[in-house]
Amino acid sequence: MKKTALALTALLMLLPLAGCAEARGYVYSPAIENAYFERGDLTGWTVTGDFSVTEDPDGRLGAETRYLAQSSAEGTGELVSSSFTLGGTGYLSFLIGAGEGCYVDVCEGDTVLLRVENPYFAQYGDGRMRRVLIDLRPKIGQDIVLKIVDICSDSEYAYINVDDFDVNVTETDLAAYKGTGAVVLSWQ
Numbered sequence: 145m146k147k148t149a150l151a152l153t154a155l156l157m158l159l160p161l162a163g164c165a166e167a168r169g170y171v172y173s174p175a176i177e178n179a180y181f182e183r184g185d186l187t188g189w190t191v192t193g194d195f196s197v198t199e200d201p202d203g204r205l206g207a208e209t210r211y212l213a214q215s216s217a218e219g220t221g222e223l224v225s226s227s228f229t230l231g232g233t234g235y236l237s238f239l240i241g242a243g244e245g246c247y248v249d250v251c252e253g254d255t256v257l258l259r260v261e262n263p264y265f266a267q268y269g270d271g272r273m274r275r276v277l278i279d280l281r282p283k284i285g286q287d288i289v290l291k292i293v294d295i296c297s298d299s300e301y302a303y304i305n306v307d308d309f310d311v312n313v314t315e316t317d318l319a320a321y322k323g324t325g326a327v328v329l330s331w332q
């Protein structure tokens with residue numbers, strides 16, 4: 145009985161990892177807790193206002209995993225990551241969708257290094273998430289925080305969808321992300 149339980153626990157721990165690697169086709173090394181919201185809640189993030197976790201069963205929102213984080217069109221709010229030391233290639237990457245009156249601030253302490261608005265929204269005008277790459281190479285070794293901010297509540301797309309915060313981008317993943325045609329935004 146005990147053995148079975150242990151085996152089952154081990155299997156359950158492995159399944160999500162195997163699933164992610166297969167679906168994405170690249171290696172993924174999260175450096176912040178619950179970086180892609182697969183706990184099904186906002187554990188590891190500091191939430192104020194109207195942010196929650198939701199599912200994307202039909203793939204309409206472009207989620208590459210089961211869960212994503214989302215604010216609401218009617219409300220506002222802020223979702224703040226834990227602090228992390230920028231490593232890897234010095235790039236960040238995440239998925240972003242919708243976002244009228246919303247943005248992601250890439251911060252060093254209290255300083256906003258870069259304000260990222262959904263670069264795809266003008267073209268597509270939808271809630272689907274698409275990948276961005278942030279070139280932060282001069283900040284390798286510095287402590288970074290991400291703030292997802294929704295300050296708007298008066299339009300259909302006045303919410304933001306986000307997922308897959310990769311803050312430890314390897315060379316392999318960088319090539320894979322670039323291969324998806326991700327928009328690259330640079331600090332400085």
Ligand SMILES: [Ca+2]
Binds near residue numbers: 182207307
């Ligand atoms: Ca996810």
